[in-house]
Amino acid sequence: MTTLSILDLVLAASLVVALAILSILTNMGFARSLLIASLRTAIQLSMIGLVLKFVFENADYYWVGLITLVMLLLAGREVNSRQKHRLKGYSGYFIGLAAMTSSSFLLTLLTLIFLIQNDPWYAPQYAIPLLGMTLGNAMNGIALSLDSLTRNAVMSKNIIETKLALGFTAGESILEIKREAIRVGLIPIINAMVAAGIISLPGMMTGQILAGIDPWEAVKYQILIMFLISAAAGLGSLVAVNITALKLFDLRDRLRLDKLS
Amino acid sequence: MLNTLEVVDLSHPLFGSISLQTDSSKNIVIIGPSGSGKTLLLKCIADLVPASGDILFNGTSRYHFAPANWRKTVGFLSAETHWWGNTASDSIYNIRHEDLDTLNLKPEILHKPITECSTGERQRLALLRLLQNSPKVLLLDEPTANLDLINTKACEALISHYAKQHQAVLIWVTHDEEQIARLHPLVFAMENGVLTQ
Numbered sequence: 001m002t003t004l005s006i007l008d009l010v011l012a013a014s015l016v017v018a019l020a021i022l023s024i025l026t027n028m029g030f031a032r033s034l035l036i037a038s039l040r041t042a043i044q045l046s047m048i049g050l051v052l053k054f055v056f057e058n059a060d061y062y063w064v065g066l067i068t069l070v071m072l073l074l075a076g077r078e079v080n081s082r083q084k085h086r087l088k089g090y091s092g093y094f095i096g097l098a099a100m101t102s103s104s105f106l107l108t109l110l111t112l113i114f115l116i117q118n119d120p121w122y123a124p125q126y127a128i129p130l131l132g133m134t135l136g137n138a139m140n141g142i143a144l145s146l147d148s149l150t151r152n153a154v155m156s157k158n159i160i161e162t163k164l165a166l167g168f169t170a171g172e173s174i175l176e177i178k179r180e181a182i183r184v185g186l187i188p189i190i191n192a193m194v195a196a197g198i199i200s201l202p203g204m205m206t207g208q209i210l211a212g213i214d215p216w217e218a219v220k221y222q223i224l225i226m227f228l229i230s231a232a233a234g235l236g237s238l239v240a241v242n243i244t245a246l247k248l249f250d251l252r253d254r255l256r257l258d259k260l261s
Numbered sequence: 262m263l264n265t266l267e268v269v270d271l272s273h274p275l276f277g278s279i280s281l282q283t284d285s286s287k288n289i290v291i292i293g294p295s296g297s298g299k300t301l302l303l304k305c306i307a308d309l310v311p312a313s314g315d316i317l318f319n320g321t322s323r324y325h326f327a328p329a330n331w332r333k334t335v336g337f338l339s340a341e342t343h344w345w346g347n348t349a350s351d352s353i354y355n356i357r358h359e360d361l362d363t364l365n366l367k368p369e370i371l372h373k374p375i376t377e378c379s380t381g382e383r384q385r386l387a388l389l390r391l392l393q394n395s396p397k398v399l400l401l402d403e404p405t406a407n408l409d410l411i412n413t414k415a416c417e418a419l420i421s422h423y424a425k426q427h428q429a430v431l432i433w434v435t436h437d438e439e440q441i442a443r444l445h446p447l448v449f450a451m452e453n454g455v456l457t458q
Contacts, residue, residue, distance in 0.1 A: 087273070158339075158341070158343040159340075159343045159345050161309060161343075162339065162342075162343040162344075164309060164328075164329075164332060164346070165307055165309060165332055165336070165337045165338075165339070166332070166333075166336075166352075166390065166391065166394060167329045167330070167333035167394055168329065170328075171326070171331045176345070218328065234306045252308055252311070252328045253328035253329060254308065254309055254310065254311060254328075255309075
């Protein structure tokens with residue numbers, strides 16, 4: 001494998017800087033957010049690189065467990081913060097966390113134990129990248145689903161209340177909105193699966209091929225990952241949308257948008 | 262036998278404690294300036310908005326009804342109508358053609374895109390949509406606000422006929438003084454969150 005020097009990365013960074021300068025010259029106003037995002041990428045990835053190097057050298061279950069916990073907590077927080085109308089208090093955070101744990105965490109665990117079957121099964125080289133990929137995608141899906149759910153509940157308040165007034169249960173009155181929310185959450189992964197290999201080469205597979213792995217092995221892993229993340233995103237969205245939809249009503253099946261910020 | 266509705270110390274931050282007793286032999290009209298809480302009161306009686314106190318239908322508290330059953334029994338018709346699906350037939354499935362006729366509506370209207378129906382047509386369709394549940398209490402929030410006199414009278418006739426047939430308790434909110442004169446009701450006034458007869 002050809003290794004990259006720091007100079008290579010600096011040259012790559014100059015592309016982003018050039019784009020930022022172009023933004024300033026054409027008064028497009030995205031230079032600042034572009035530069036901040038690029039800086040965050042560089043810092044966050046360097047830090048995770050150091051952490052992974054440390055954990056790979058000390059492959060103890062408690063280090064893997066600790067990183068898993070931190071990743072789950074951060075993902076739960078991220079899901080909540082990406083919504084326009086979020087549940088007040090901590091319940092939105094806990095719903096995000098519950099959805100991540102019951103989907104990404106559980107499915108990654110099953111994949112590690114029954115499919116990859118490494119010894120030990122929690123070997124960080126497998127566990128952390130797999131969890132990272134499922135979490136990242138499920139987080140996206142769940143955040144999109146919940147955003148669609150709460151946005152449409154606010155927008156369709158009158159229709160939901162009309163249905164309730166006509167004797168629909170809370171579940172019946174919000175069913176269409178729930179369906180739409182889950183569909184929206186699954187759009188990115190379905191698009192990714194449809195385009196995979198034809199229009200785009202998925203990132204993980206590209207990375208493995210660049211690192212010198214046999215393409216056929218890389219493809220098998222990529223297929224596994226695609227299935228895993230679509231299942232995680234779908235399951236996570238189902239859990240999050242159903243719990244959040246329940247929270248939008250009270251025990252007397254009254255729509256309670258006052259619970260949203 | 263008469264059906265009865267009893268509102269006991271119903272309180273909401275926007276109105277004081279309200280008590281009211283009525284039955285299917287009476288006709289209640291609530292009047293009052295816009296924003297005085299008339300619609301809110303009806304929504305609270307339909308248990309669509311939380312309010313402390315209790316509401317009883319034939320002596321049975323709302324808490325002894327599943328929420329959906331309470332609202333099928335105590336039907337609320339909002340002043341503005343809201344629709345889902347493309348046509349009225351997506352939410353209307355059980356009406357009698359005579360009732361369409363009474364309201365001067367043709368059966369084809371059920372299959373016309375709802376966005377192409379006039380406000381008055383939608384208001385009459387919403388009344389039929391409510392009645393298909395056979396509610397025993399009708400909470401009508403300006404049910405004829407967008408109708409001409411002929412259709413207003415047609416709605417009044419249908420509602421009175423329905424109320425007689427089903428022994429339904431009627432509570433109207435209206436601003437129309439001629440309508441009040443036609444209904445011979447007990448008139449209550451809502452002002453600054455206080456209901457007085």
